[in-house]
Amino acid sequence: MRGSLLSLLTLTSAVSAWLPAERGLFKSETRSLSIGQGRSINRRYNPDKIRGVNLGSLFIVEPWMMGQAWSEMGCGDQKSEFDCVLKLGQDAADAAFKQHWDTWITEEDLDKMKQLGLNAVRVPVGYWMVEELVDASEHFPRGGLEYMDRLAGWAAARDMYVVLDLHGAPFSQEIHQPFTGQYSEEAGFYQTSQYERAYTFLQKMTERIHQNDAYRTTGMIEVLNEPQRTHDSLIPEFYATAYSKIRETEANLGVSEDRKLTIQYMAESWGAGNPRNVLGDKNDVAFDDHRYLKWAQIEQSKPSYIATSCGDTFGGNNNSPIVVGEWSLAVDSNQEMNADWEPQGNKDWYKQWWGAQVQAYEKGLGWFFWSWKVQLGDDYRWGYRNAVEAGVIPSNPDEAAGLAKC
Template sequence: MKASLLSLLAISTAVSAWLPHERNFFGEQPNSVARNLAAGKGRSVKRYLSTFNKIRGVNLGSLFIVEPWMAGQAWEDMGCGDSKSEFDCMVKLGQEAGNTAFANHWDTWITEADLDSMQDYGINTVRVPVGYWFVEELVYADSEHFPQGGLAKLDRLCDWAASRDMYVILDLHGAPGAQVADQPFTGQYAAEVGFYQTYQFERAYSFLQAMTDRIHDYSQYRTVGMLEVVNEPAKGHANLVSEYYATAYAKIRESETNKSIPADQQLTIQFMDSAWGAGNAKTVLDSSSGVAYDDHRYLKYSNIEQSKSSYLSTSCSDTFGKDANSPVIIGEWSLSVDSDQENDADWTIADPNNTAFYQQWWASQVQAYERGLGWVFWSWKAQLGNDWRWSYSQAVEASIIPKDPSNAAQLANC
């Protein structure tokens, strides 16, 4: 790390940043007032519930990085067939045809009407997964194949969110070289990870700085308050923390310092929390402010008893912030259960006798996650037939999730 970056880290205790609750950004939400207290002379003051000003969000999964498992029909319509990732589909279609196919997908997968529905369903935040290739000059034209033109669509999406006073988290979901193997969410179904090298880190810093500049320069990004430096990195790479996390933080702050961005307008910089198992960012950012952590809670993959009572008790008593990682947002979670059992009689969504469990489990998770800054469900939509366990919009339409998330308090029974 350069000396100038080390110096920036040393003074970072002066850095603030903005989170929704610090600005009362969401304002008074439905059912957020516990009661009005008399203040004399006919006046009253409001006492709010502990859930007031919490992030209640959805991921816009498969918008800018399509994952075929959850968007099968869209993938077919784009002509991607059995391609495993965006990279593979672009190789198949060629640049021009691929650009056209992806542009049409960006125009149709999430529309303004979706954001209106999100508001109607009590959603106040969107997390937007993007790939480093959105900064097109970072792409190696002779060996990397990604759709072009996405940045303008991201501008439009952020403007839609801002016009509805929705908080936006931008997330580097697809890192240079792929941060994990065999995962379409990286945009490239790589047989081996290639991210954990200095030259790839340098490309990621360039992406983060370009996005930081764009967020502060373009009014469309006026409600983007958080930038996540990488999603779900692989475990076992020590330089993720010692090199990448430390420098990514410094690079973002360096860009903001160069622009003379006031402390209360600087971005909150987000890292995967220690519980993810890839390292603890706090060891290199202990004195740094304007930091938040991202915890992903999928009990279907957890080492717990696969029973309804276990799911409910685990969620009700869930705690977060391992190794002093705070504040925490649960950036991904769902209603999906163990893959080997999800269609068994005790779990299938086809049996209405299971409805009460899924309603209660949703509420139990919400209750737990709102002990922190809040939550972001994966995902807003999915193409999995009638299975709403990965689709917030479908789960609301199926009356599994209530339109007012504040009703979780009555449904959880924790």
Template sequence: MSKVSTLAVAALLGSAHAWLPNENLHRMEARDGSNMFNVSSRRSVEGRWLTTDGAPLRGVNLGSQFVLEPWMASNSWSSMGCSGQNSEFDCVSLLGQDAANSAFQSHWGSWITEDDFNEMQSYGLNSVRIPLGYWLDESLVYSDSEHFPQGALSYLTQIVGWASDRGFYIILDLHGAPGAQVATNADTGQYASTPGFYVDYQYERALQFLEYLVTQVHTVNEYRNVGMIEIVNEPLQNTDDQTTSMRSSYYADAWNRVHAKEDDLGVHGNAQVHLAVMNDNWGSGNPVEYMNSWYVAYDDHRYLKWDSSVSVDQASYLAASCNDASQSDSPGIVGEFSLSPPDDVQWTDAWTPASNVDFYAKWFAAQMTSYESHNLGWFFWSWKTELGDYRWSYKDAVAAGVIPADLSTVNRASAC
């Protein structure tokens, strides 16, 4: 999670390219034939795809489902026997493989359930972004030195099946890369002291993981609504040798390897997936400097919490979000955002959630409006947490009256 992202679909047009929901080209089919984008639909030649009128993506991240972050799920983390551990790697090392597998499988089967998808659908959400670790493909894990829970694939298949049955658009996100793409961060799954991702043999493992995912997408029915695979979440924010290497080697090879795998599977044109990359605003350099930009979408993470250029007061936050047109790469998504202000003020009178419901409702409306105006749409971080703080939990924000259960009633005019 962390930073700043428009849409001119024409920049991506070619003779054939993977669908995006805002292009008036294609969208997925729900089990019952319902259309989450509320438009009439027809079959296209690929069979899996349906037309849409360009309704925005409105979605949530399934944070801490498959890459468990202790800060947002501390009760579950403790009950699993992981208390005091920094990451999944650390907890598995502590518990041992068999006990860890049992604990994590229990978590995977209960953190997100089919009832959650019923609730999301009732709120008018139509999309999910699912953070994953490369260890989902257990063949990639170094058994003598890496320690991750096993058995997650069947749970992922169940979850994407629930999403597909409801006509949701699905993004699979490589959140935890081999060797860790950043240091000391649980969202990589390993809380490494230094980022070890930026070398050829780790890139190769990540490439094999992408091939593994795209094979699931095109050969397993439950994955039929996956339209995008994000090739790495939030890499280092600099343009030194590491990020140049990542872009010139891994990014370029990711495009080639994924689409070569699709060609091998007999999947062409509009049936192929898009690849998502963090956009230029993220700070890792131009993501398509070395890669083919067809079939590519750009992810922006908009957390004013960590944006030092915006004054920390309610009026400034509303103004910044109302005028947020900073995404220069298109087609774009806002893959993560929240309602949380900086840590040092978040529990002061001006920012406490209980006494500032009206402000947070306006701030959500401002962000939603901007992200739908300048991007394909948005994904709130996250669907649920155990923080007791709706600023990080879409589910709790609806319960608190900050986000309306019917998104068509969002009062955009009140915010901007």
């Protein structure tokens, strides 16, 4: 994850490859809601929006957000998974990462998500999950695919929608970003040989999704997270061919139209170009926008943050339907620990801003908060569960509009 520019755009079309509504995935439920003084009422609701969280640092560790666990793995002085595997050695690293996969996200976590009204997860993964793609010069943990299968099955058992996101591309799509799996000095992804490895990853995972029942609620695959913004071959070569390779794989498997995956791209607002230039009017795709006001060029005041989120619209230039794939409650780094912004003394304001963002992002298909959990002490602004436990995010997302006061 990292920041993106804000855009004031609009939402338009629908999608034909499957989204939750096409399979009735988000069923109506009756929930008991507290109304104070020990009283409660039953309320029936039928959410038709994606309301989810990223499972950040599960399959691609970002040390900044899980320092304690990273140290316990023996990786505390390392910048990325690549560096940690190189330090520990392959066998010891495999054991450390398997312990991490067993404990960072559990079935209890998914149960808690459901209790909080969440219905979807976005899962960042690296290309090295398909181990045949890793060459001798690369160092990544092995065995993650088994845990991905297990996670998909857990989500399916709970009727939770899954987006599989290629977060770490071969040779890295961005420099100095552990979310790529390596703290690289060069973004070497943008060449045909590396694109070919990414196509293989996307095809192998497409096959797995369609052939393994554990993935029965996995409906979307994102071809690349947060690319650099300066590569002319990204859209005409990689984006166009990635689409063709996924659809070719599904055709070879005999996948029916209503079962085809929705193929997702970073929206034009990310700044790396407009995917519609090669996709035309295809309606079996979706777009991803990352809304981090932390890095936006706006006035650093609380009213400005609220007004920006309340008025936020997106999805123009036919970049729709759109999901806000990442967002948080983090504010400008120069302000975040000042008295007016620090997390413990400003909970009411953060609660309002959470509501303002939710009501905005539900103008599209919905949203995925970054992330489900973090290890940042009493700073809850990057962790959905942390913020719930701090009393900032309510247990029912339906409360967003009332809290936003837009």
